[in-house]
Amino acid sequence: MKPRRLLIRYAAGLTFAYLLTTAEVTALVISLTGRGHSSPAIVIAAAGVIVIGTAVVAIGAVRIVAPALQWLGIREPTGDERRSALKTLRRQSAITAAPWVLGAAVMIPLNLGAPVELQVVIASALIFGTIATICTGFLFTLRTLRPLLAGVTRDFSEITPSIAPGVRARLLIMWAVCTALPGIAIACLLILRSNGWIIQKTTPVELALLVLALVAVVLGLRAMILVSISISDPLREVVEAMAEVERGEIDRSLDVYEWSEIGRLQSGFNRMVAGLREREKLRDLFGRHVGEEVVRRAIDANESLSGDERNVAILFIDLVGSTQLAATHEPHEVATVLNEFFRLVVAQVDAHSGLVNKFQGDAVLAVFGAPIRTDDPATAALTTARTLSVELRCLPVDFGIGVSAGPVFAGNIGAENRYEYTVVGDAVNEAARLADLAKDYDDRVLCSGTAVEQATDAERGHWIAHGSEVLRGRTSATDISVPVRQEQPAG
Known part of the structure; x- marks a missing residue:
């Protein structure tokens, strides 16, 4: 993929992920609370946050990938360029979360006088929007970023779990965010209402519970798709490459774009194939001295050359x-x-x-x-x-x-x-x-x-x-x- 085309696809994918999640959150809040609960000021503020958030995500996406245009597909990156590219995933998470932080700073003060149930819905929607945008952003840009990630992953000496969580960590994070967090929130609401802490015993919380349940379902599906793609795609490539090597195509190599155990598998496959190529060269060199048939019979008969x-x-x-x-x-x-x-x-x-x-x-x-x-x-x-x-x-x-x-x-x-x-x-x-x-x-x-x-x-x-x-x-x-x-x- 050409660098400029990668930049356009990446910025478009990340921006669309934010807009899609924003539309989902808006539809969810309106369907659960009704239009009458929103004043003109809140509607205008929400629209302004969406416009500003879209600009932040689009500009941020360009700033993430633009430095790579100087070396991607042209030359090897310098040390500083590699270290900068290694922060791509962290920066993307920050950029996709930024509009929701801004939304929380604007919407929470505007709804301080609203009923507790509505505040819980808004808070849950903001949390859902943040997590969903991060997950959807990775879902839409995961394959687009692979050439960039492959260009800087010469080895794993600089890859740490904080930069690239492994497969187990990804599954645990998915469970914590999509199952444990909504479940704890549901439990806390029920406990608070039953004991009259913060929430009166007569306060209806069914709507908030429904929101949290929907968050768990919708977000869980999206996160599961993201994690499964991040695992299945590179594994499928390794399996296909192994099949090609088995057929004798030992010039095959893989782009190492995964920064987890799967990336080590990709890198290990490349080292294995490089070793096979080296052995084939040595065998060819030996065959030039003794003849291919002699080499084949020596290998088959396991003859000792000592x-x-x-x-x-x-x-x-x-x-x-x-x-x-x-x-x-x-x-x-x-x-x-x-x-x-x-x-x-x-x-x-x-x-x-x-x-x-x-x-x-x-x-x-x-x-x-x-x-x-x-x-x-x-x-x-x-x-x-x-x-x-x-x-x-x-x-x-x-x-x-x-x-x-x-x-x-x-x-x-x-x-x-x-x-x-x-x-x-x-x-x-x-x-x-x-x-x-x-x-x-x-x-x-x-x-x-x-x-x-x-x-x-x-x-x-x-x-x-x-x-x-x-x-x-x-x-x-x-x-x-x-x-x-x-x-x-x-x-």
């Missing part, structure tokens, strides 16, 4: 000639080649439920069997290696792929406040050495005999033993297998 020893398969890919590529091409061209390389690798590793554990410059370390346990990690790694040996041919750089299998430690490595999930073991080193050696073979793929032995019969059919090699940095020979279509070393 670390343990397990049997996995390792796939290591290293590019050849990337240094020369960087020396002969523009940086953005090199980045394009590397991004295409990583895209192809990540797609195939994800397709076989693996984890791209590390990007090491122009090399990739992929793990199969951690963090998610798989039934056949060796087969997944070998299949991925064969597929990549074909797909990577489109790149303007050479490569070598090594596959190994064996027990490793898979878990978090690092300090308590900063660590990474990785794998440590001889199989990792063996895969890296095989990738380096594979650069001398036509299909650029080598795997250890252990990896082939752990694969399925169907996958083993795609590989053939090719002797053994003492890999760099190792003392014992490693059995080597190559794809069945692979030939002897290029040299």
Whole structure:
């Protein structure tokens, strides 16, 4: 809602609330006392009070909301502006009560000579008018004020019960004003008349009792509607927003315009959704590293990432000639080649439920069997290696792929406040050495005999033993297998 439109609706709503209550009070007094009890002076005075009261309410409403036009919908309010806006409800109560205080100051002296019964009716009508105008004013402006209240309610540190009564306090106030107060007044009238105190025993008080009963009924209904709206509206919004979040719409947030426990519920909902968005970002970030399917299976299986020893398969890919590529091409061209390389690798590793554990410059370390346990990690790694040996041919750089299998430690490595999930073991080193050696073979793929032995019969059919090699940095020979279509070393 635009600020100026809010100002107009607010001033009109508050003024109409006063005029409506004034009409009700006037009709009530005339119907109970008759027109003959009112002198011309009283009628003129009453009309003057109504005119002045209307002006007071209208001007006061404008003065309440006008300062907010400087920041509402434009910027965050300053500290002074927030503190001023926090007094909105208190000021509205004072403004709507002011005409009735003025009416009491004028009408009570003019009716001092009237019968006690008439004085009781007038006093009751003034009290009813004051309370009814306050309640009706809130009833007509409650929804209009919500953008203003939401604009200043960043937290509840400055909200006190005197500014914003809670749900329990509202219900108690409604009971006290609409039930207890008229009930006590009725009881007092009966006691005073029965004992002859102030009121003679012969004085009829039936009319006054009827007025008080009508006040309780009419005012009670209005107050009940006001309190129920102040509770049901924000609760309905929270329920609807929760349903949207349940459907996956986690960008939902609520305006915090209630200054009670319900406002804390609105604020708590926003904090909850913010936490969900943060978790979704982290999950998306983790998914970019390990693949969405791996993340989903890790959550469903409740796998621990703290670390343990397990049997996995390792796939290591290293590019050849990337240094020369960087020396002969523009940086953005090199980045394009590397991004295409990583895209192809990540797609195939994800397709076989693996984890791209590390990007090491122009090399990739992929793990199969951690963090998610798989039934056949060796087969997944070998299949991925064969597929990549074909797909990577489109790149303007050479490569070598090594596959190994064996027990490793898979878990978090690092300090308590900063660590990474990785794998440590001889199989990792063996895969890296095989990738380096594979650069001398036509299909650029080598795997250890252990990896082939752990694969399925169907996958083993795609590989053939090719002797053994003492890999760099190792003392014992490693059995080597190559794809069945692979030939002897290029040299």
